[in-house]
Amino acid sequence: MERIAIYPGSFDPVTNGHIDMIKRGLRLFDKIIVAILCNTKKENLFTVEERIRMLECSLEEIQLKNVQIDHFDGLVVNYAAKSNAHAILRGMRAVSDFDYEFQMALMNRRLNRDIQTVFLMSGMRWIFTSSSTIKEAARFGGDISGMVPKNVEEKLKEKFGL
Numbered sequence: 242m243e244r245i246a247i248y249p250g251s252f253d254p255v256t257n258g259h260i261d262m263i264k265r266g267l268r269l270f271d272k273i274i275v276a277i278l279c280n281t282k283k284e285n286l287f288t289v290e291e292r293i294r295m296l297e298c299s300l301e302e303i304q305l306k307n308v309q310i311d312h313f314d315g316l317v318v319n320y321a322a323k324s325n326a327h328a329i330l331r332g333m334r335a336v337s338d339f340d341y342e343f344q345m346a347l348m349n350r351r352l353n354r355d356i357q358t359v360f361l362m363s364g365m366r367w368i369f370t371s372s373s374t375i376k377e378a379a380r381f382g383g384d385i386s387g388m389v390p391k392n393v394e395e396k397l398k399e400k401f402g403l
Contacts, residue, residue, distance in 0.1 A: 246270040246328040246359065247321045249313075252277050252292050253285045254393045255299055256375055258367030262332045263300075265361055267307060274324055277312040286376055286400060299390035318353040329356060334363040334371070379403070 246266055252259060252275070266273045277292050287295070289312050296310045313320040321329055329349060331342055346358035363370075370388050379385050379397040386394055397403075 243272060243325075244270045244328075245272045245274065245324065245326040246330040247274050247276050247317060247324060247326045248330040249276045249278055249317045249320075251280065251283065251285065251372065252296060253287055253372050254292065254375070254389060254397065255296050256367070256370050256372055256389050256393075257387070258332070258334075258363055258370040260299060260303070260305075260390065261364050261367055262330070262361060263305065263308060265364075266330045266359075267305070269359065270328065270330070272307045272309065273330065274309045274311055274326060276317070276320060276324075277310070278317075279312050279314040281314075287396070291396070295390070295393050295396060298392040302390060302392070316349075316352065318349045318356050321356045322353055327355070327357060329358045331358060331360050332363050333360050334368050 248263060248266060250259070263273055263275065275296055277289055279289055293310050293312065300308055317329055333339060333342055342360065349356060349358055375385050375388055380401050382403055385397065389397070
């Protein structure tokens with residue numbers, strides 16, 4: 242039986258922390274489905290299509306296999322069941338992430354006991370890296386090299402006219 246995990250998120254934009262989580266997840270699972278949440282209530286910098294393309298380029302650059310990129314709306318456990326996944330992969334950077342992630346994991350377990358949530362701690366190098374802080378730094382011309390894949394850095398500069 243193929244071990245499949247869903248790695249959900251907004252990925253607005255994808256960071257090197259996300260890429261690290263995908264790589265590490267592939268040590269545990271045969272396949273990772275990176276699932277971009279389409280949240281119409283959240284204002285994103287990049288469209289779903291742009292985020293998919295940035296993820297594709299980022300994974301192609303490092304020749305990462307066994308990763309599928311998709312998007313969804315609704316409950317992640319429903320998407321996971323539809324995708325024949327057995328787990329939801331979540332990253333935690335700090336203790337502050339724990340409360341929210343724990344509540345979500347408990348709710349997902351209540352909704353579908355066959356889908357497990359697997360938490361991986363962020364690598365120390367990425368502990369302070371988040372899409373929102375990277376967007377903020379990029380908006381004001383900060384040096385974000387090394388925090389995001391090269392194609393994402395270029396797209397952020399383009400988006401902010403830098």
